[in-house]
Amino acid sequence: MSVFDKIVVAIVANSEKHSMLTAEERREMIESAFRNEPRVEVTVFSGLTATLAANVGASCILRGVRMVKDFEYEMNIAEVNRELSGLETVLLYTLPQYSYISSTIVREMVKYGQEIAHLLPEGLEPRLVEKLRQKGLGGNRGEV
Secondary structure, three states, X not given: OOOOOOEEEEEEOOOOOXXXXXXXXXXXXXXXXXXXXXXXXXXXXXXXXXXXXXXXXXXXEEEEEOOHHHHHHHHHHHHHHHHHHOXXXXXXXXXXXHOOOOHHHHHHHHHOOOOOHHHOOOOOHHHHHHHHHHOOOOOOOOOO
């Protein structure tokens, strides 16, 4: 956070994508994770990231990269965003100890009753596990 005065986390409400969580549920969880960081704002939108960035007065677009395979995709998106908005994209790489974490990994761990608290921001595990169980993906582990 020390690099930016403010970060707007943009959640795309994409009807084409079949996400386990609604855009509003994702917004609530991200707001909860950053509840003590006043410089983080979370918004749900539909449309192009470049358009939202221009609308909020962004000076750049910040994206995260977990693995090397993500880089080529992100480079293509950055080029499109630069063409549309003139904004540069800043890529931040995850810390190595978190690079393996993905929604698929978390879902599988819950499905088979494994502990996931260490993979999530503090306080999000109960809500996420409950949501997975509602979708029939929860395991038998008592404390999960």
